[in-house]
Amino acid sequence: MTNSLGSVKIARLDEVEPGKVKVFNLGQEAIALCNVDGKIYAVKDVCTHDDGPLGEGELNGCQIECPRHGARFDVTTGKAMSLPAVLPVPTYKVDVQGSDIFVSLE
Numbered sequence: 001m002t003n004s005l006g007s008v009k010i011a012r013l014d015e016v017e018p019g020k021v022k023v024f025n026l027g028q029e030a031i032a033l034c035n036v037d038g039k040i041y042a043v044k045d046v047c048t049h050d051d052g053p054l055g056e057g058e059l060n061g062c063q064i065e066c067p068r069h070g071a072r073f074d075v076t077t078g079k080a081m082s083l084p085a086v087l088p089v090p091t092y093k094v095d096v097q098g099s100d101i102f103v104s105l106e
């Protein structure tokens with residue numbers, strides 16, 4: 001399902017609880033949806049340090065910690081907040097309409 005902005009429905013809002021992360025696939029892309037105090041952010045499910053599964057990490061506030069070597073990223077901006085990662089993780093535009101989460105890959 002695509003909305004008027006060209007974003008694609010990826011999940012329902014109730015599938016990602018506050019403070020939690022869940023990974024969904026959109027085409028070839030694995031995307032980690034992060035619920036920060038009720039607001040949804042989307043980041044690529046690949047750590048920029050060494051391709052770790054970022055979506056399997058813990059979310060603390062707006063920061064997600066990679067389960068492999070502990071790098072942290074701000075999911076609201078993608079910025080790397082701690083070593084060993086230095087490059088930002090790609091983020092995606094999120095649009096919540098009613099109970100549906102839409103993500104744009106562009």
Ligand code: FES
Pocket residue numbers: 047048049050051052066067068069070071084085
């Ligand atoms: S792969 Fe994520 S910190 Fe190393």
